[in-house]
Amino acid sequence: MMDQSPQMPPAQMPLALKLGMILTVLMAVMALISIVWTPYAVDQLNIQARLQPPFQAAHWLGTDHFGRDLLSMVMMGAQVSIAVAMVAVGIGMAVGVPLGLTAAALQGTRFDDVIMRGNDLAFAFPALVIAILITAILGPSAFNAIIAIGIFNIPVFARVARGGALTQWQLDYILAARVAGKSKTRISIEHILPNISTVLIVQGSIQFSLGILAEAGLSYVGLGAQPPIPSWGRMLAESQTMISFAPHLAIIPGVAIIITVLGLNLMGDGLRDWLDPKLTHRSRQNHRHMTERGEG
């Protein structure tokens, strides 16, 4: 008989996972170090040393038009980006997963209908639109960016959790648990949640990378973190007028974003292949569908 063992992932990690982890760890370490130390203070102006090109001993990545050290700003930017995206994923999971699990447990009832309809509708509000609404009321801030991206994540996780849970509910072991007299709540927590955790982790890494992109977009248009907190998006916005004579100001934060997002995406794809080789192409596609929903 064919033996499938969902418990033990294969010993060999996929290349994508390794590569993704290296890139992600690199950015995470940079963000962590920036909490206690950066080469220069990010608000330290030095007009003499302004617009230095990259790759020099004093300023590895050069300086901007106020003479601020670009490496320090990129490091602080990583901290802000990662923090915003991480909290936003946390909000999405904390609200979305219980909603999805409940909807699946009550499949076919009015509650499930309302949740699903609400979900469909929520997809009509991209993170950018939510951010516009919130900012119009509360004014721009990193906090509002977190809320906007977080709200946007809720329906994504609700849908993924519900989809995964529905598949589990079809399986006989759930029926066996019901015959054993367990309540639906208990089954959802004890049996279903652990068995959809792989999908949730993978979706989490994808939403994380989308959060990074969204945060960059929001701060680029001025709806994210406000000065003096550095952010990759605003660094790009400020570089725009100087792009013809100081292109490194535009290129470096962009590369930082790309490395982070690429690392998280590779890690997500790799994790999925590694943890769950049984996942069919169709379900892979579904992850990708979700991927697509986050940008902007």
Added chain:
Amino acid sequence: MPLLSVQNLSVSIGDNTLVDDISLTIDHGDVFGLAGASGSGKSMTALALMGLLPPQAICSGQALFNGHDLLQSSEKTMRSLRGRQISMIFQEPMTALNPLMTITDQVAEAITIHAGQDNNIHDDAPDDAHERAMALLDRVGVVGTTNHQHRYPHELSGGQRQRVMIAQAIALKPKLLIADEPTTALDVTTQAAILKLLAQLAEEDDMAMMLITHDLAVLAENTKQLAVMNAGQIKDHGATKTVFTSGEFAYTASLIKAAQFTPIKRPQKPRKREASPLLAVDQAVVTYPKSTRPAVDQVSFTITPQESLGLVGASGCGKSTLARAILGLEPLTSGGIAINGDPITTGQDIKSATRAMMQIVFQDPFGSFNPRHRVGRLITEPFHLMPQPPRDQNQAIAQALMDVGLRPDDQHKYIHEFSGGQRQRLAIARALMIKPNLIILDEAVSALDMAIKAQIIDLLAELREKHNLSYLFISHDLSVIKAITDRVMVMDQGQIIEQGDTETVMTSPQHPITQNLIRAIPRLP
């Protein structure tokens, strides 16, 4: 000269030899059987003849068909032969048709794709192809509205779809039809009808047929020549009758022996039907929302203590819905179910004590356990139903595992460390844990190999004696029902159409559907 002559055909993928040096011949208009278990290389042989092997497969040898060597011909030549001179139908009628095309279009495509070539019949304009497609659909017995123009595969049953497949395959009157497990996914009655249709078409069109199946009984009844494959080689080869009856063919004889399992370990004396039933189902109706026809329709029956009751019927007849309703997992639309006099209501309202009287064993030995927990935790799940779980749980687990023929140590393992048969033993152990009065076995042995099946049935008979159990045994497999039940009910379209003593129903069925069902079972000589 034979129609097809295969010499020394071998197929391998990487280091795996899937077909190992086989030779066979098929004459014009002959029905040739190719038997073997799954993985024996029969399907690979068929695909090699069609030139449809996966790209990484390497094949050698010779297959002469009508002047062409099928293994050496160019893709262009093969394309012109496929569908025109050699056709093929497959096992999966549910997925073998394009879901987005009407059935008429799909049959017509088989005609138009070869338009302009030297066909066995005169050429047709595309318009006529549609007319001919409709005629073909009528010929193979696709029923329903006379207008097939706008019908899609999803509107047809499995048997009907297989007829559409056949219509495509015979559209250009090929000289050879390869049928790869054409009826394996179908009910016995549908299987009989499809086999009859194939035989009739072969006869009328003077078409040779290669019938590939794992089911020896099907071949015994339908073929003249037979080859039996194992591990890529042809073990036995000859006239069907000789292969089955002469006794000279050792491999085939061993297969026949395994197929005729007789796990009879019946209770010595027939039980008396006692006055108070353990389970009473009274006029039960289950109608799904948005469905016009009830899935379970006015069903009434009883099970007395220590009785084993069989429930048979085609898939989709409502068997599993009924099982779920009895377990309180599916709300009744009307009627009532009671166990030991306590009514079963759906939802969480059922008293634990009531629920503890019943347990279930499912078909799928893979899906019925949470892969993340150890066996000890898995099989003690029903303890939830007890006001006070036994103090010495270890003792209880060990006892249950030994009861089903496993070792007490097995409780520390994960479920993926067990084979299919062992998992089914674990499922039974889980059901026994709280000493229920009734166990519902929903196709509990259907997914198992023949030999394992027999062992599990023996185990069930033994446990029934030991623990005074009643069984409700749901299956589509009449030989299993015969072996393990005292009485049997036949279900069709949600209704019980016949019930009675198992022996009586099997030997003299009353209802026409039951008669069909029993007659349709293929038998070995």
Added chain:
Amino acid sequence: MLTFIINRMMTLAISLVVASLVIFTTIELIPGDPAAFMLGLNAEPETVAALRQELGLNGHPVERYWRWVTGMITGDFGRSYTYQVPVADLVMARLGVSLPLTVMALILTIAIALPVGMMAASKRNKPADWGVMGMTQLGIAIPNFWFAMILVLVFAIQLQWFSAGGFPGWDEGLGAGLKALVLPAIALALPQASILARVMRSAMIDVLAQDYIRTARAKGLSERQVLLRHGLRNALIPVVTILGLQFSFLIAGAIIIENVFFLPGLGRLVFQAITQRDLIVVESVVMLLVFSVIIVTFFVDLTYAWIDPRLRHSRLNKGVWS
């Protein structure tokens, strides 16, 4: 089919009502008096009162919601407080830039993604496929507005093939207008095309493994016929779903990218409105964006049913036991 359309239209109507309610209440949630909020701290009470009158803030919320909705249906979006012109006129003029940009990006996305995805699927696990997968992985990771800046740097500043930004207006002729939108459309399309190409690839690989593809080959169809007649249409089902979602992200992306190219579109309008606290404009633009997404979803559903007869004939049956 008719029941299906009616059903979808009901959903469409309900979605629009709920969406408008969400937007209306969000704006209502603003602490204090919106008129005072718009005018800032030092406003004279009379000015505030006048603005309240002008904004139609007097009256019960239900009545105001009703006025807002009926106004929108008749084309009256109210009057912009900063521009002192009807919002409808403002929005229409800006839509003349944002909509063509989005549509151009959408066309580019499809034109790039479908052939690339199909090619990768047919060359599965060969160098061409790996190349495509690597490129798309990178394409997904690139922020579109950053890519826009790089395009400006290369094609406008270095090569001088395009102007670095601005929009001549459609009065200058179709060619000039379209030319100004080329770089923004490419920047918008690339990440979306990367996603869509991956979806196309995996959908095609999925479909090619199906039994009916084997049936088609057994009938004697050539590989090309198999791919185009049986493969493509089936693979399009997931692709259309994604494409529908992408439209909304192209709109959102367009709003951001307009800033890079100084295009006078909805994006610039709404960000200016936010800084100037011109709530009516914000409210109207947001409603318009959400409206377009919901409409596109509606059409995607119809396309879906057009492709897939299983949806056309019945609503998806819930899995029936037994």
